[in-house]
Amino acid sequence: MPVSQKPNPSSIQQISKSPYLNQSTATPADLRSALRLSGLSPPNVESFETQKKRALTQLRSKTSDIEKYIFLAWLRNTNVRLFYGLVTDQLEETLPLIYTPTVGAACQNYSSIYPFLAPPGQPDGLFLSINDLPNLAQIIQNYKPYPQDPSLTPQIAVITDGSRILGLGDLGVGGMGIPVGKLQLYVAGAGVDPRRTIPITLDLGTNNEEKLKDEFYLGLRQKRVGDDKFFPFVDAVLEALTTLYPKLLIQFEDFSSEHAFQLLDKYQPRKFCFNDDIQGTGAVILAGFMNAINLAGIPAKNHKILFFGAGSAAVGVAKQLAAFFVNDHGMSEDEAREMGLVTLDRGDKLAEHKLYFARKDNKGAQYPDISSVIKHVKPTALFGLSSQSGAFSEEVLKSMAGLNDRPIVFPLSNPAYQAECSFEQAMIHTKGKVIFASGTAFPKYTDPQSGLTSSPGQGNNMYIFPGLGLGSILAQPANISDRLIYSAARACANALTVEERTQGLLYPVLPRIRQVSAEVAAAVVAEAVAEGTATSEEVVKIVKAHDKKALVEFVKSRMWTTDGVAEEATSFASHL
Numbered sequence: 120m121p122v123s124q125k126p127n128p129s130s131i132q133q134i135s136k137s138p139y140l141n142q143s144t145a146t147p148a149d150l151r152s153a154l155r156l157s158g159l160s161p162p163n164v165e166s167f168e169t170q171k172k173r174a175l176t177q178l179r180s181k182t183s184d185i186e187k188y189i190f191l192a193w194l195r196n197t198n199v200r201l202f203y204g205l206v207t208d209q210l211e212e213t214l215p216l217i218y219t220p221t222v223g224a225a226c227q228n229y230s231s232i233y234p235f236l237a238p239p240g241q242p243d244g245l246f247l248s249i250n251d252l253p254n255l256a257q258i259i260q261n262y263k264p265y266p267q268d269p270s271l272t273p274q275i276a277v278i279t280d281g282s283r284i285l286g287l288g289d290l291g292v293g294g295m296g297i298p299v300g301k302l303q304l305y306v307a308g309a310g311v312d313p314r315r316t317i318p319i320t321l322d323l324g325t326n327n328e329e330k331l332k333d334e335f336y337l338g339l340r341q342k343r344v345g346d347d348k349f350f351p352f353v354d355a356v357l358e359a360l361t362t363l364y365p366k367l368l369i370q371f372e373d374f375s376s377e378h379a380f381q382l383l384d385k386y387q388p389r390k391f392c393f394n395d396d397i398q399g400t401g402a403v404i405l406a407g408f409m410n411a412i413n414l415a416g417i418p419a420k421n422h423k424i425l426f427f428g429a430g431s432a433a434v435g436v437a438k439q440l441a442a443f444f445v446n447d448h449g450m451s452e453d454e455a456r457e458m459g460l461v462t463l464d465r466g467d468k469l470a471e472h473k474l475y476f477a478r479k480d481n482k483g484a485q486y487p488d489i490s491s492v493i494k495h496v497k498p499t500a501l502f503g504l505s506s507q508s509g510a511f512s513e514e515v516l517k518s519m520a521g522l523n524d525r526p527i528v529f530p531l532s533n534p535a536y537q538a539e540c541s542f543e544q545a546m547i548h549t550k551g552k553v554i555f556a557s558g559t560a561f562p563k564y565t566d567p568q569s570g571l572t573s574s575p576g577q578g579n580n581m582y583i584f585p586g587l588g589l590g591s592i593l594a595q596p597a598n599i600s601d602r603l604i605y606s607a608a609r610a611c612a613n614a615l616t617v618e619e620r621t622q623g624l625l626y627p628v629l630p631r632i633r634q635v636s637a638e639v640a641a642a643v644v645a646e647a648v649a650e651g652t653a654t655s656e657e658v659v660k661i662v663k664a665h666d667k668k669a670l671v672e673f674v675k676s677r678m679w680t681t682d683g684v685a686e687e688a689t690s691f692a693s694h695l
């Protein structure tokens with residue numbers, strides 16, 4: 120922009136106050152002059168690398184993880200480019216801070232830390248309360264955290280009602296940390312454009328007495344509404360969203376188990392949506408199990424799987440595993456679903472989502488604890504989704520090691536302090552025989568006698584949902600079918616390199632997450648075309664050329680990166 124031109128003040132504010140376009144100390148001198156920003160920051164023009172180095176130094180100076188979370192949230196809400204540059208460069212260090220396990224503490228303390236997550240006027244997410252029912256469309260349109268080009272309509276929304284946050288229960292509006300965190304992983308892990316994401320929390324009250332009595336709580340101070348109001352409200356929200364943005368992908372997150380299954384059953388056939396707790400978790404654990412089978416050296420059909428816990432995530436995992444045995448190994452559906460010992464006659468009414476796996480062949484016998492079930496079933500694999508810390512005791516782990524040369528043990532509950540066992544405990548009590556993956560990160564284990572160091576697997580949903588979401592956005596199928604989810608799991612399992620397989624890893628190393636997401640997305644696109652549900656003519660043409668490499672490269676070309684933000688800022692300014 121020539122210096123003689125005089126942009127109007129509101130246009131200057133658009134770029135100088137935009138967390139997306141603002142480059143802070145990296146803003147070039149000529150752009151500062153053109154936008155009348157000279158003198159409003161120190162004169163030195165820094166490189167992006169220097170900015171990232173300073174931000175990392177500040178991050179590491181914080182003395183607690185919650186302080187680090189607050190710092191990173193502020194950075195995300197003031198300088199998008201710098202935030203994602205730091206996160207992608209330091210993924211292994213920052214991932215536990217922007218999502219699990221730190222996000223759990225952030226959600227618990229959300230009302231206390233909220234004012235410090237973003238500058239005034241910059242939203243951390245979109246809050247829709249039951250009282251907003253008459254004005255939903257207008258309120259949704261209010262959410263414009265960045266200057267919007269008309270072509271940049273939202274592509275994905277992650278929605279929670281805060282009723283079952285991780286293993287922490289009902290946190291009300293504090294649940295906003297979950298959709299915010301998940302969308303950060305979409306951007307960092309799969310290159311979804313941050314300007315085209317909407318984190319949404321539905322406030323229908325809370326049954327958490329501690330929150331209702333908390334003077335700082337920012338949500339509605341009322342008990343949760345009943346199903347008679349819950350379902351019509353969710354209907355209205357989805358209708359408003361999809362009317363405004365017809366191509367929007369909706370991800371359900373951390374709803375109570377009953378509602379999670381009911382919403383998925385209702386909307387999966389007719390809306391562009393999926394549930395990450397059920398389907399994403401199921402897919403990522405299936406991917407790890409596929410690779411665990413190879414390490415265990417036992418044919419897939421000979422495995423016996425025991426589940427401890429039967430919530431939405433557990434049933435989601437079990438259904439994915441059952442589909443694997445049916446689709447790939449010729450089992451009947453009845454054979455495949457004989458996992459665990461939830462019995463029809465156990466004395467209480469089973470929730471609807473548990474009935475699919477409930478057994479009636481127990482002949483009246485009940486098994487009150489894991490040890491008794493292990494003795495009866497003799498499983499090769501043990502999965503924990505119970506949120507019961509220590510459930511996989513020394514006795515349980517030794518029993519698994521006694522039955523199997525390479526026992527498969529997946530304690531999947533989040534956060535870490537609710538995991539059924541740690542990696543160290545699993546290694547010690549199985550004498551290093553365990554094939555291990557957890558739902559949260561655990562440190563490496565060094566054997567005190569041999570000095571050998573082993574790395575735990577982590578069934579991190581980040582290996583699935585970013586690629587699943589990106590592939591779905593690119594293919595635009597009418598709905599997210601079970602086969603699309605399964606193709607994502609298979610692609611994730613196949614994404615291991617030769618070196619990673621040699622190391623005995625179940626999942627790729629995190630620094631390769633964008634490559635993994637590209638391969639998952641490509642598999643999803645290919646499956647959508649094979650099903651005949653893909654509506655994007657561009658991807659149909661590429662898939663029908665039968666060039667997998669070209670398809671993966673096409674996916675990569677559609678990934679957002681920080682590299683182009685500076686050019687976008689200059690371009691935006693030239694059109695003011």
